[in-house]
Amino acid sequence: MLLNQFLILGAVLFCIGVYGVIARKNAVMVLMSIELILNSVNINLLAFSLRNGSVDGHTFALYVIAVAAAEVGVGLAMVLLMYRNRRSIGLDELSEMKG
């Protein structure tokens, strides 16, 4: 069983994703990083599901994929609106929510 390898792959992907969310200024890149994080979670779910010989993890992974698709849909729509309004998708220029 390659459980460790799967988990390590998941952890690496997760770290890359977190790095992307924190360090990237481009909204689309941040969205993609979030996808990466979600998929690293999927890998963990699948790895444990295979290990336990049950199909539950696969089902969860499918749900996660569906939710991720919806999330990207909403996210890209927001990016599009952002771009329409200010001709840029740089996150560092967005600080209206500053308290």
Next chain:
Amino acid sequence: MLAAATEMTETVLSSGWFLENAWIIPIIPAISFALIIFFGKRMPKKGSEFGVASMLGALVFSAGAAYQWIQRVNGAEEGAYIAPIVKTWTWWQNDGVSLGIGQHVDGLTVTILLVVAFISSLVQIYSLEYLRGDRRYTHFFASLTLFSAGMLNMVVAENMIQLILGWEIMGLCSFMLIGHWWEEGANSRAALKAFFTTRTGDIGLLTGTAVLYFAANERTTKTLGVSGFSIRGLSSWALSGDPSSAAITVGAVALFIAAIGKSGQFPLHTWLPDAMAGPTPVSSLLHSSTMVVAGVFLVARVYPVFFEGLNILGSGANFIVIIGGITIVIAALLAFVQTDIKKVLAYSTVSQLGYMMMGLGAGAWLPAVFHIFTHAFFKACLFLGAGSISHSSSHHSFEMKKDMGGLRKFMPITFTTWIISTLALCGVFPFSGFFSKDEIIDNVGYAGYNVFMIVGLAGAFLTAAYMTRATYLTFFGSPRGASAGEHHEEEGHGAHASHDDHAHDSHDTHGHDAHASHDDHASHGPHESGWLITAPLIILATLALSSGFLNAAPFGHSWENFKKWVEPSAEVINPTGIAYVTGGAGEARISSDEPTEPVVGEEAHSGAPLAAASGEEDHSKEEGHHKSDCGTKTPVDGVCVAPQLNHAPFKWSKAGLSMLIVFAGMLSSWILCVQLYERKNKKLVGLTERNKALGAGYKFLVNKYYLDALYENVIVRSIAHPIARGAYWINQNILDGIVNGAGTSAKTVAGWVYRNVDQKLVDGAVNGSGNAAQAAGGALQPVQSGKVNMYGALLFGSAAIGALILVIINT
């Protein structure tokens, strides 16, 4: 007994590298797709070289596989069961369920692989010239290549899941290709329509696959050791006599609904003519060898399921044959009122697909598959011919009445290839369509479906008539509109200007193929296309002329090579996939339980004369014959993978009758066209406006039987609008009522509370907490920086701290 049987059949079927590795064929274009997407724009030919090279590679592999399959069949005794070459790798597994991905290569697979790779290669070569300078040239080739990859994957599919994968890739790519010029609203609407209509059918595909899986899985695992998704598992299960009639009927009907959607059968054919909005090479590929053939292929692939589920041959009529019959006639009638040459061809395709379905529904499996094979060549040729005309002569217009006519003088090559393909499509002897279409009609009648044989003959008449009309309008008569440009140009400068205006006009209003380089053509009149366009036309026309001879039933048994190579044998086989006995002279014999069998086996193996067989063997021979009736009698042990089908004996009298009908169609249509368009016969011109009955019929046809109106205005509206209205009503009356009522009562209560509780009691507390909150807010203010990245960092930081706490608590 099984041991004896396996021992007996040591006939080693030859195989080869190409056959064993047929799964590589869809991978080649798939890789090429990735290369085009990532590197295409940087290449000197903008990625088209990857596409053409990969299709040629797939063609070489397919040709190798076809050659080796023919070797394999020729090496075995005639009529024997030829085991398909099946390979499978696990793709997904869990909890005892596993999905494989692999290959299932038999005669049908090899045929369609070869056709798809061949047509795709020619279409890509043609596109090099046709789309030169297009603004999305690279993406066009990427989609085209992926499209072929999807079809090839579907064809080699080992199981239903892999088949669905290819099926859906095609659905996606057809959307991208039909909407290639999406700047025009009509094109993107057509793309959406194609996608959604085929998706409607796809519901049937998913349902059918699921139903069949749950019904078949137990038995297929037990007998063959494969899952209920696998093609051969489903086939053997359907013929085992085991399935409950409800499960298999529901499964077959659901799968056929998918085929209706994909193959443009009535009533879901409406997307196909609209799909003409795509570039012409796409139409050609879509309509000849990929996409629309997928539905027919699905039915042919798991034919036993349909055979048993819909009781083909067992009853007077069935779902498939009825749908096929209706499609033939309604599509052919629609072709008469089209002025767009591509739409005539589109309805012609729908009608021809109806023939294939009708053949399959009447047990004429082989003629239907052969019709896929021949139809691919002549239909691709016709579409590419139409593209050649619009590319070089009519300024990207496809309007026959406005912009064509008299082109035979300017485009001799296009004209000749068009005529050959038209004759093949009409089914004139000895062109290829004759050998396939006539076989279908003949076999439908032979199987007892007399009504549908008449429908088929009527369809042949209509086919001949509408193709004559299209040919007349395009190539004969006097040049009109854009095609007449050259003549006017020679007459004087004034005419030249008006010609240019017209060209511009026709481009704006009718131009489907408005691509960047179109202005190049405005400067000169009709002429023959370049060799990149004519070479594929010539190759396809040659095949339209000759491919029928692969299965030329009229010339006797020795000419029926296609039947020998492709038709699966209806022989009882043992579950390891080896025929019990490979018998001579097309007769299946089954071993008895005698221990002395190996001797007989060697005899049978070496092809020794069996006439000297003992009485006991005669008995076993009888038994074998009895058992080989797959589909009519249930095999007790062992499995069947193909039903027993009969073939109509060829008769010149029947062929002669259909020939006469075809010629009658051509002649009557020709006379009518000359009267109507050339002589402007007063009695005929404007007849539809004067005669009410004819006018109504014409209007009915022009509006495509009002099916589009039915789908868009009635069905979509009747479902979407009441929901919206209902939601609005609930919103206005119930929700608002609740909200208003709650509001009024709340207001009264609030008044009291305000005076007594709020002013006195709460204010003190609120002011205190407000002050506290202000202080806390001030302290936390730096966190709310407005920087999204920082929020992300905080989120993950706190999640990490939470995880740490969890770990610490649990250890």
